[in-house]
Amino acid sequence: MRGKFDNTKPIYLQILQRLCRQLVRGEIKTGQKLPSIREMALHMGVNPNTIQRVYNELEQMEIAETRRGLGSYVTENEERLSRLREDLKREQICRFVKDMRESGFNPGEIIEGVDNELKIQASKEAKGV
Amino acid sequence: MRGKFDNTKPIYLQILQRLCRQLVRGEIKTGQKLPSIREMALHMGVNPNTIQRVYNELEQMEIAETRRGLGSYVTENEERLSRLREDLKREQICRFVKDMRESGFNPGEIIEGVDNELKIQASKEAKGV
Amino acid sequence: MRGKFDNTKPIYLQILQRLCRQLVRGEIKTGQKLPSIREMALHMGVNPNTIQRVYNELEQMEIAETRRGLGSYVTENEERLSRLREDLKREQICRFVKDMRESGFNPGEIIEGVDNELKIQASKEAKGV
Amino acid sequence: MRGKFDNTKPIYLQILQRLCRQLVRGEIKTGQKLPSIREMALHMGVNPNTIQRVYNELEQMEIAETRRGLGSYVTENEERLSRLREDLKREQICRFVKDMRESGFNPGEIIEGVDNELKIQASKEAKGV
DNA sequence: GTGGTCTAGACCACC
DNA sequence: GTGGTCTAGACCACG
Numbered sequence: 001m002r003g004k005f006d007n008t009k010p011i012y013l014q015i016l017q018r019l020c021r022q023l024v025r026g027e028i029k030t031g032q033k034l035p036s037i038r039e040m041a042l043h044m045g046v047n048p049n050t051i052q053r054v055y056n057e058l059e060q061m062e063i064a065e066t067r068r069g070l071g072s073y074v075t076e077n078e079e080r081l082s083r084l085r086e087d088l089k090r091e092q093i094c095r096f097v098k099d100m101r102e103s104g105f106n107p108g109e110i111i112e113g114v115d116n117e118l119k120i121q122a123s124k125e126a127k128g129v
Numbered sequence: 130m131r132g133k134f135d136n137t138k139p140i141y142l143q144i145l146q147r148l149c150r151q152l153v154r155g156e157i158k159t160g161q162k163l164p165s166i167r168e169m170a171l172h173m174g175v176n177p178n179t180i181q182r183v184y185n186e187l188e189q190m191e192i193a194e195t196r197r198g199l200g201s202y203v204t205e206n207e208e209r210l211s212r213l214r215e216d217l218k219r220e221q222i223c224r225f226v227k228d229m230r231e232s233g234f235n236p237g238e239i240i241e242g243v244d245n246e247l248k249i250q251a252s253k254e255a256k257g258v
Numbered sequence: 259m260r261g262k263f264d265n266t267k268p269i270y271l272q273i274l275q276r277l278c279r280q281l282v283r284g285e286i287k288t289g290q291k292l293p294s295i296r297e298m299a300l301h302m303g304v305n306p307n308t309i310q311r312v313y314n315e316l317e318q319m320e321i322a323e324t325r326r327g328l329g330s331y332v333t334e335n336e337e338r339l340s341r342l343r344e345d346l347k348r349e350q351i352c353r354f355v356k357d358m359r360e361s362g363f364n365p366g367e368i369i370e371g372v373d374n375e376l377k378i379q380a381s382k383e384a385k386g387v
Numbered sequence: 388m389r390g391k392f393d394n395t396k397p398i399y400l401q402i403l404q405r406l407c408r409q410l411v412r413g414e415i416k417t418g419q420k421l422p423s424i425r426e427m428a429l430h431m432g433v434n435p436n437t438i439q440r441v442y443n444e445l446e447q448m449e450i451a452e453t454r455r456g457l458g459s460y461v462t463e464n465e466e467r468l469s470r471l472r473e474d475l476k477r478e479q480i481c482r483f484v485k486d487m488r489e490s491g492f493n494p495g496e497i498i499e500g501v502d503n504e505l506k507i508q509a510s511k512e513a514k515g516v
Numbered sequence: 517g518t519g520g521t522c523t524a525g526a527c528c529a530c531c
Numbered sequence: 532g533t534g535g536t537c538t539a540g541a542c543c544a545c546g
Contacts, residue, residue: 010530011326025233047531088232089242096225097246103217104154107247113218114243117226118236139536165518176538181519189318197394198518198546268521283491294533305523310534327531327533346490347500354483355504361475362412365505371476372501375484376494397545434546518545524538531533 011046012053019054023063023074024085034064034072140175141182148183152192152203153214160205163193269304270311277312281321281332282343289334292322398433399440406441410450410461411472421451421459 005011022028034040037055041048055072058064062080066072075081100110134140151157163169166184170177184201187193191209195201204210229239263269280286292298295313299306313330316322320338324330333339358368392398409415421427424442428435442459445451449467453459462468487497 007323007326012530021232025231049531053530085232089229089234089238092225092228092232093239093242093246096221097243097250099221100218101247101250103150103221105218107251109218110222110247111240111244113222114226115240117222118230118239121226121230122236141536167518177519178539179537181521182536184519195394195519196546197398197520198544200518270521279490296533306534307524308522310536311521313534324534325531326529326535329533347487347492347496350483350486350490351497351500351504354479355501355508357479358476359505359508360412361408361472361479363476365509367476368480368505369498369502371480372484373498375480376488376497379484379488380494399545436546440545519543520545521541521543523541526536526538528536529534 012050012057015044015046015050015054016057019058020063020084020088023081024088028074030074030078030081031076032074034074036071141179141186144173144175144180144183145186148187149192149213149217152210153217157203159203159207159210161203163201163203165200270308270315273302273304273309273312274315277316278321278342278346281339282346286332288332288336288339290332292330292332294329399437399444402431402433402437402441403444406445407450407471407475410468411475415461417461417465417468418463419461421461423458 005014019028028034034055035043037048037051040054041051044051055064055066058072059066061084062075062077063084064072064074097110105113134143148157157163163184164172166177166180170180173180184193184195187201188195190213191204191206192213193201193203226239234242263272277286286292292313293301295306295309299309302309313322313324316330317324319342320333320335321342322330322332355368363371392401406415415421421442422430424435424438428438431438442451442453445459446453448471449462449464450471451459451461484497492500
């Protein structure tokens with residue numbers, strides 16, 4: 001598991017992002033119990049403090065809550081999760097388009113590039129699977 | 130000029146990115162002399178050491194070269210610059226698509242979202258100007 | 259420790275070179291943790307920023323990697339290190355031969371001179387030890 | 388002529404070295420008049436101040452002398468030049484051997500490497516000419 | 517005037 | 532504790 005982290009960004013943010021994505025994809029479901037901090041830390045090859053921080057952030061985002069002595073659980077509030085999905089989507093798209101425009105790429109180029117890349121990655125995955 | 134920086138990312142990276150974008154947009158041209166370190170530092174409201182670091186990075190990317198006692202100059206190698214443009218484009222698109230797919234968004238959603246956002250930002254700019 | 263530096267060359271380069279040589283000689287091994295920046299700075303009688311720069315260079319050379327909050331570690335990639343050894347060897351020899359030839363020394367002179375010097379330095383060391 | 392200089396070393400030293408080599412090779416002879424500062428600067432694509440400094444150094448090394456209103460002349464003292472040759476040779480060999488030994492290369496490797504490199508460069512030159 | 521290096525010291529985020 | 536960034540200010544060699 002080591003070496004899978006991008007050195008330019010905090011590890012805890014990268015793990016947070018990964019969990020959010022799993023939530024958004026539905027791989028982690030509402031009400032589900034998350035692994036214990038120790039377990040997760042072991043699995044990620046990371047310091048428990050780091051996971052602690054991730055779970056704290058999840059709590060502040062009202063996506064998970066920790067119950068003393070029982071562990072952390074994903075919220076049962078489905079609406080909260082679907083909002084997370086939309087927020088994530090909008091935010092990622094918005095930032096991307098802004099960056100591309102600032103770099104001087106024109107709309108045609110952008111759409112075409114994204115379209116191409118989608119096909120490339122889809123075909124790669126098809127082969128991989 | 131101060132206060133224009135995003136606190137979550139190092140200043141030198143933000144300036145580097147800004148310069149790269151100006152290069153890619155053609156606002157800075159091949160062979161052109163860049164402002165001296167002190168000048169740029171003043172202009173950006175930043176310590177000269179910070180600019181020094183930016184110029185160093187540009188040199189390592191083979192985008193600029195500094196001539197001692199004379200200042201820094203953008204490379205005259207046009208091919209190098211057009212490669213920068215393509216690299217930047219590909220890299221930004223690739224990362225974006227990967228992120229979106231990992232979050233479980235389907236191609237249709239992605240294309241549609243980008244398309245929409247492009248229109249929104251374009252119209253905003255039209256008003257602004 | 260201070261005063262051991264050659265005033266004509268930047269300190270950070272001299273330290274970098276020293277570390278590279280220790281690596282090449284096998285005195286520093288793959289996977290090994292390097293001293294923390296502050297530790298090394300103290301040991302070298304030098305400002306921590308200077309060491310930081312050295313470690314940065316090592317990282318760019320893909321010889322070491324730094325893990326946040328943990329310190330810097332020599333790469334575990336043995337191949338990378340043996341390549342360093344060969345690169346260093348070839349580069350030093352190549353430059354030397356080129357310099358000598360440019361100065362108009364003929365092959366016989368060069369070989370003989372090197373041979374002699376090797377004996378001289380070996381015997382000196384023998385006495386010293 | 389631009390771009391032929393190594394950015395890590397002062398230009399004036401590089402030119403000085405080049406001249407010394409031409410002297411040692413006999414391409415520049417005793418008593419010969421050196422080009423005027425302006426001429427040389429133009430030829431090298433370099434600031435006249437830089438050449439000025441080179442000529443000063445040559446004077447301090449007692450290899451050339453400048454006669455007011457007449458220009459700079461190589462010394463007529465042949466012995467001075469042959470000593471320069473020997474000094475250069477010894478110094479270059481000495482430094483090389485020291486560096487190689489410090490990097491942990493053994494005498495066999497060194498001799499073999501130099502021998503090889505001599506052949507390589509000689510054959511290259513043969514083709515080139 | 518220009519870049520390059522170095523120091524001292526500070527602050528921060530991360531592990 | 533660790534590394535990363537930034538500032539302020541100094542000095543130097545170079546062109």
